[in-house]
Amino acid sequence: MSHVVDLDIAVDTTLLVITPEHVRFDFQLAGPFHRLAAYFLDVICIAAIGFAVAIIAGFLGSSGIGVMLFVWFVLFWGYGGLFETLWNGQTPGKRAFGLRVVSLGGLTINAQQAVLRNILRGVDVFPPFFPGLVAMLCSREFQRLGDMAAGTMVIIEGRLRGPDVTWGRKSRDDLDALIPPNFRPDHQLIDVLGSYVGRRLDFSPLRRQDLSGLLAKHFIRAWSLPRDTDTDRLLCAMYRRAVISQQEQDEETEATDNQWRFLNP
Amino acid sequence: MKLALLIEQRASDWKALEDDLDWVVTQRGKRLDPQRLSEFARRYRAVCSDLAQATARRYPPGTIRYLHQLVAAAHAQLYRGETFRFRDWGQTLFVAVPRRILRDPCTWIAMGLFWGLFLGAMARAWLDPEFAAQVVGPGVLANMEEMYAEPLSERAPDDHSRDAMAGFYVFNNAGIGLRCFASGLLLGVGSLCVMAFNAIMLGAIFGHMLLSDKSANFSEFVTAHGPFELTAVVLSTAAGLRLGWSMIDTHGLSRGAAFRQTAPRALEIALAATVLFVLAAMIEGYISPSALPYWFKAGVAVISTLLLLGYIFVLGWRSPGERELAGLEVEGADHET
Numbered sequence: 001m002s003h004v005v006d007l008d009i010a011v012d013t014t015l016l017v018i019t020p021e022h023v024r025f026d027f028q029l030a031g032p033f034h035r036l037a038a039y040f041l042d043v044i045c046i047a048a049i050g051f052a053v054a055i056i057a058g059f060l061g062s063s064g065i066g067v068m069l070f071v072w073f074v075l076f077w078g079y080g081g082l083f084e085t086l087w088n089g090q091t092p093g094k095r096a097f098g099l100r101v102v103s104l105g106g107l108t109i110n111a112q113q114a115v116l117r118n119i120l121r122g123v124d125v126f127p128p129f130f131p132g133l134v135a136m137l138c139s140r141e142f143q144r145l146g147d148m149a150a151g152t153m154v155i156i157e158g159r160l161r162g163p164d165v166t167w168g169r170k171s172r173d174d175l176d177a178l179i180p181p182n183f184r185p186d187h188q189l190i191d192v193l194g195s196y197v198g199r200r201l202d203f204s205p206l207r208r209q210d211l212s213g214l215l216a217k218h219f220i221r222a223w224s225l226p227r228d229t230d231t232d233r234l235l236c237a238m239y240r241r242a243v244i245s246q247q248e249q250d251e252e253t254e255a256t257d258n259q260w261r262f263l264n265p
Numbered sequence: 266m267k268l269a270l271l272i273e274q275r276a277s278d279w280k281a282l283e284d285d286l287d288w289v290v291t292q293r294g295k296r297l298d299p300q301r302l303s304e305f306a307r308r309y310r311a312v313c314s315d316l317a318q319a320t321a322r323r324y325p326p327g328t329i330r331y332l333h334q335l336v337a338a339a340h341a342q343l344y345r346g347e348t349f350r351f352r353d354w355g356q357t358l359f360v361a362v363p364r365r366i367l368r369d370p371c372t373w374i375a376m377g378l379f380w381g382l383f384l385g386a387m388a389r390a391w392l393d394p395e396f397a398a399q400v401v402g403p404g405v406l407a408n409m410e411e412m413y414a415e416p417l418s419e420r421a422p423d424d425h426s427r428d429a430m431a432g433f434y435v436f437n438n439a440g441i442g443l444r445c446f447a448s449g450l451l452l453g454v455g456s457l458c459v460m461a462f463n464a465i466m467l468g469a470i471f472g473h474m475l476l477s478d479k480s481a482n483f484s485e486f487v488t489a490h491g492p493f494e495l496t497a498v499v500l501s502t503a504a505g506l507r508l509g510w511s512m513i514d515t516h517g518l519s520r521g522a523a524f525r526q527t528a529p530r531a532l533e534i535a536l537a538a539t540v541l542f543v544l545a546a547m548i549e550g551y552i553s554p555s556a557l558p559y560w561f562k563a564g565v566a567v568i569s570t571l572l573l574l575g576y577i578f579v580l581g582w583r584s585p586g587e588r589e590l591a592g593l594e595v596e597g598a599d600h601e602t
Contacts, residue, residue, distance in 0.1 A: 017340075023313040024320075066550075073436040077443055088290065108341045116532045119443055123450045131450070146452050148521060149508075149528035157334075190323045198326030200520030208524045243323060 015141060015153070017106040027106060028156040030099050032136050035154055041093035046079055078082035080118030085111040100157045104141065113150040116171045175237040178225055193239040200232065208232045272328060275315055280338060282308040289342045309339040364445055365530060366500065367581030371510065375460065375502040379495070382464035383471075390472025397473035401466060413474065413482040415556060415590060430552025437492065439542035442501040446535035449505025452512060456505025461499060482559050489553045490563040492569045493545035500538035504531040544569075563587075 014026040053071045057064035083091040089101035089109050101117070108222065123145045124132025132144035141153040183195070184241055200208055209232060216231035219238070285305040289297070312458055316332040318324075324332075366372050390397040441459065448455025474483040511527035512520050552565055 017337075019313060019336070019340050020344075021310055021313040022334060023317050025316060025333045025340070027337060062426045063428040066430070069429070069432035069436040073439060077440070102341060105344075106337065106340060107344050112529055112532065115536075116528060119535070120447050120450060120528075121531065122444060123447045123455070149450075149524060151525050157338075187323065194326055232513030234362050241327075 013142075016153075027102070027153075030143050030154040030156045031142050032133060034097060034099060034156060035142075038091070038093035038097045038099050041096055042091050044080070045092050046075060049079075050075055077119060078122065080200070081115035084109060084114035084118070085174055089114070094154070098157050099154050101147075101152050101154050104151050104153060109150070109152055113152055116150055117146035117150040162252075175229070175233050176241065178223070178234075179237060179241050181224055183238070183241060184237075185238070190239070190242050193235055193242060196235055197239045201208075205232075271450070271595045275311075278308060278311060279315075282312055282335060286338055286342060304342065305339075309336075309343055312336055312339065350499050354528060357533055358537060358540075358582075361530075362533050363576050363581035364578050364583070365581075366503070366534060366537075369503065369507060369534075371506040372500070372503040375456075375506055376499045378457070379460055379464050379502065382461055383468040383495075383592060384467025386465045387472040387475075389475060390469045394473075394476065397469040399467040401473075406470070409470060409474060410477060411482075413479045413486065416482055416487055417556060427550050428556065430554070431546050434546035434549050435543055438497075438546060440541050442497055442538050442542050443469055443535065445498070445501040446505045446508070446531070446538070449508035449531070451509065453509025456502050456509065459505075460498065460502040485562060486553050488559075489565040489569075490545045491548040492566055492573060493541045495550065496573055497538045497541035497545060500534055500541065504534040505540065507531040507534070 012028045013031060015029055016024055016026050018024050050072055053068050054077070057068035060067070071210065080091055084101055087095065090099070094100060101107055101114070103113065115202040121132075121144075124130070124135070124146055132146070135145050135148065136142045139148070141147075143153055147153060196215075200212075203211065212235045214228070216234045219225070219234065220227070220229055220231070225234075282305070283299070285308060288301070291307065312335055316329070316336050318561070319329050319332055320479065324588075390400075440462065445456050445459040448459055471487075474480060477483075508524075508528060508531040511523045511531075515523035518526065542585060548569075552562060
């Protein structure tokens with residue numbers, strides 16, 4: 001089965017998992033603040049459901065009170081466990097904030113884990129020490145005590161966004177011709193270019209010019225391009241050239257490349 | 266081949282995998298069409314290889330992020346844990362749990378402490394009439410005396426208020442049981458505190474009520490549900506102690522690993538205790554306050570005691586069958602190294 005790799009170099013909130021197919025993928029872990037928001041929403045849900053049950057029970061007289069107390073018991077102790085079992089690791093609060101509970105290896109949780117971590121929740125939010133918060137800060141996977149017992153963690157799932165193919169569509173630009181044919185960027189430069197191209201639409205046009213200028217000005221000087229070259233478009237053209245032309249060149253080494261990929265996950 | 270073209274070509278397969286994921290999630294628990302399932306597995310492997318390639322060849326970050334999510338989601342579905350199966354739960358409740366209860370010293374420690382404190386407080390209340398009032402408060406005692414002032418046969422409540430009482434006993438008592446288990450997280454001390462508090466309160470009330478002239482009414486009320494309820498308290502405490510003790514005596518594992526290994530097993534005992542609490546609440550709500558003759562209530566108590574003894578000793582004593590040896594874990598954490 002897949003296992004989690006605890007890399008010393010990992011300083012951010014991602015967790016690397018290696019699948020049986022020898023592919024690594026990472027999880028974005030949810031910290032205390034994400035989870036607190038989801039928890040508050042769940043508390044509101046529990047209160048709302050409990051209140052609704054109480055109103056309905058009010059019409060049924062003292063039999064209704066018995067049913068209400070029974071439902072309350074199931075609601076207070078079973079709300080998280082039931083939802084996380086039926087909704088595959090999500091409660092309404094977690095779903096609203098895009099969180100999900102998974103096992104440490106990245107697999108879906110089972111009913112036992114869901115029930116266990118939720119029954120132990122009472123201790124995690126025990127004031128004034130909040131042992132769960134302390135445990136989260138000490139744990140690399142932000143586990144509260146209930147998570148440690150059940151072997152689970154909470155991840156930020158986000159919504160699946162489609163593959164980003166837009167950058168390739170507009171695949172011709174007169175700037176392409178200005179880049180020297182012997183331009184062979186190293187991996188570091190391709191990464192920088194890639195991050196820029198991937199995120200440039202998050203910035204306003206002016207900010208884009210600002211950021212791209214920092215890198216592009218060196219190439220404008222080195223390749224003696226006109227001073228008023230659009231730095232944003234230049235970086236896009238460089239990335240296109242880097243990735244696409246490198247692709248063509250790599251075709252020849254495809255066979256050996258494949259082997260390497262699977263033996264060194 | 267151009268990268269953009271490559272991505273666009275593969276995108277249809279990625280979309281198909283997304284659809285497969287929706288399908289697998291919505292069909293959860295049902296029999297899946299094997300044809301489509303093998304398609305799903307094939308697509309997953311293909312996307313894994315796409316992700317590896319995307320990382321090695323510096324695909325656009327958006328695409329890589331997308332592939333990470335897609336692989337994670339598919340991986341979680343393909344290698345998911347076992348789903349909910351009632352048969353396994355029966356197996357756990359009637360095979361694994363009684364064996365564990367019988368062999369776990371925590372059970373007998375919890376039982377000894379509970380009965381020691383309970384009988385001690387009772388004896389003290391018997392000898393010193395002031396004691397109960399100091400422990401419980403005079404208001405509660407006056408309430409209790411008023412409750413049992415009349416014989417049960419004369420003030421038999423109507424059916425509706427019995428429903429309310431049964432619901433209350435589930436909510437309150439089973440809630441206390443689960444809280445008692447959960448507070449075992451604090452190295453077992455929490456469970457002991459909750460248990461000791463309840464044992465001394467109960468003992469003091471029992472001692473006081475048995476001294477009073479209403480003792481016949483009181484003992485008639487508590488007889489029927491006593492065995493289930495008191496055993497449930499003991500088992501909740503035992504489960505909490507087991508949870509806490511796993512962090513102290515780790516049997517060579519790391520503290521975290523020992524804790525993780527023990528917690529699900531302790532939970533099963535706590536859930537068995539919850540079942541007992543619910544049974545006790547039903548008896549306490551419908552049989553104990555009823556006008557049924559005393560021999561019937563005493564009979565209920567005897568039968569439930571025999572059931573409990575049978576559960577723990579007969580089911581617990583059985584040697585492991587082949588099925589259990591084949592993989593179902595029945596041993597407590599303390600039997601493993």
